[in-house]
Amino acid sequence: MANSTFDIVVIGSGPGGYVAAIRASQLGFKTAIIEREALGGVCLNVGCIPSKAMINATHLLHKAQHDFKTMGLNIKGGIDVDMPTLVKWKQSVCDKMSGGVKQLLKGNTVTIISGMAEFKSSKEISVKTAEGTDIITGKHFIVATGSRPIEIPGFPFDEKDICSSTGALAFDEIPKRIVVIGGGYIGLEISSYLRKLGTEVTIIEANTSLLAGVVDPECAQVVTRKAEKAGIKVIYGAKAKNQKKTKDGFEVTAEVNGKDEIFKADKILVTVGRRPNGDQANLKAA
Template sequence: MVVGDVTTGTDVLIIGAGPAGYVAAIRAGQLDLDVTLVEKEAYGGACLNHGCIPSKALITATDVAHKARHAEEMGIHADPAIDLSGMVGWKDDVVSQLTGGVEKLCKANGVNLLEGTATFVDDHTVRVSHSGDGQGSETLEFEHAIVATGSRPISIPDFSFDDPPILNSRQALALESVPDSMAIVGGGYIGMELATVFAKLGTDVTVVEMLESILPGYDDDLKRPVKKRASDLGVDFHFGYTASEWYEPDGGVRLVAQPADDAAADGGTEGAEAVESERLELDVEKILVAVGREPVSDTLDLEAVGVETDERGFIETDSRARTNVDHVFAAGDVAGEPMLAHKGSMEGQVAAEVIAGEPAAIDSQAIPAVVFTDPEIATVGMTETEAEEAGFEPVVGQFPFRASGRALTTGDSDGFVTIVADESEGYVLGASIVGPEASELIAELGLAIELGATLEDVASTVHAHPTLSESVMEAAENALGHAIHTLNR
């Protein structure tokens, strides 16, 4: 037992061992800095333990089962049984392997690891209250700090995650039996990914969304194939509703939702779904609340160090990940939108390099975003509209997967690749993909933006045949006006 406070010192204190924090720690260790990484739960953060990795594991597993059931056209007839507890066990094994890997990498790079909860005492001191088998606390003095505490699911009034029928995304990913029915409050990327998972498991899924369509912020032509595929899976949608209450009549669970006036008032845009106007009641087994995530910044006593946050609780940073306090940095979800693990890792690496005196800065022009629905959506850079607003004269090329031999041989040919470029110089400005392996294909286009590549560069790069990646080349050719396997725009 630790009696009283023990005071130690470190060059770099990092709070939070998610994708931003552990990357910052490893990079700082590589740069010969004395690093202490504080984590209150498991290494890898929400992404590795409760978000990105476990959700993708279940997405993959349920997709395998779904494809097996629907492979009659290929001459395959099967009806695999679902053992959700076994599926979750496999998912947990994957997570455990990766979590252990993060811990080993940190130790191999000389990072001091502490389990506990950190709060600031003053501008160069934190107190770490130990968790796990340890007791008591210790005080750490630091030269520089990186706050990488991540985010958590947003709750809504009267829907407590402590009530068994009410789930957040973390709890939904840990279920060991398939619910017969589920209402998902929120049609953003988390809601739609989990709607896909549970629909493929056989759950009757209903999505209740406050706005007029799913996936706010994405173009209608990207959302349309996702909405259609989800509907084909049996997912029902109710747009223009906010969840207001729930109760348990006769042992069941009833969700009550009211019309959202703002959604109704915003109707009329292209691709908008019909917004309903009557009170909605749904009888379901589980209610999943997926209305977004919020930064974890309210537990740190940031006022003790003088770090400022915005009205939503995000820590404001500059292009070098520095806060308003020169020696305190922030990275990852807690540092603001977009809340993406890979964006957080980049910020964490930049913060470590800046502390070490390196000329590093955050380059946000080519950060991809992916939605792991069926089909997947992936975007990077500017849309056509954003390019116009930035003063470019954009040219757009597109190639449909239905014209791809490889896509047809997979049995999945919905969607397309779109490239946006500057017409005068040919530089690639952005891209969007909806379709098979969009998450993998987008990297080539992110690299094109990062390197300042042109449409000619992409089109003249020989792509292996038959592959899905040829669709990227074909989209560039289409923008140049000499597409081979589709009509030119």
């Protein structure tokens, strides 16, 4: 693309970005959208949509295991879970929706650019692509760069054993035990689907309640009761300090009421929040 000029350039193709790009084009502006990963952003690819897909699938599993018999529906030999196939199905859902975003953008004559954008000035950005670096000039820019998981000291993400939500939605096998650091909505969603698969789930939460500061306390109480009924163990007032690899998994050390306690796990999920990606776009130059 080398050097190109647009009326409006949207950086980021999540639900905020792609809708803005489509509307801008519909209003007659020459519009481009820049995405460094898959169209649709975190929500469609590694967030809202895949988590709901896994929750829905495991909800069906739970009903089959616990409700079908009372309806006279007997499954001979029981039900087993093929985790790689489940993850592949989840990915197909995401790919279909991401493809839908691509068609919407193309159908509304939005130019799609794959790469990493960085501001050079208030009217110019550079985009690192697979082929090199392009310079894009725009009259106006919409920054919709989304967010990324917060990594905490002592728990570096490898997205295999120590995971953010991204890795936890792509396990190749069902973990027997998982320690979830953070009792917000992301941690609870993943805890929910894993618990229905039979995983022993322990949530380490620094506050005195789940979803603290996220929803009304009465709503949080409803969610807490459901989590406890499902067999999810929650440790309140706890701060994760470090982890140690052992021959049979991990030992997570957390400070609970002033004393260190150890929790064993096969996988560790860190969901203490997300931080904006704007710092990666060199906004100071704009």
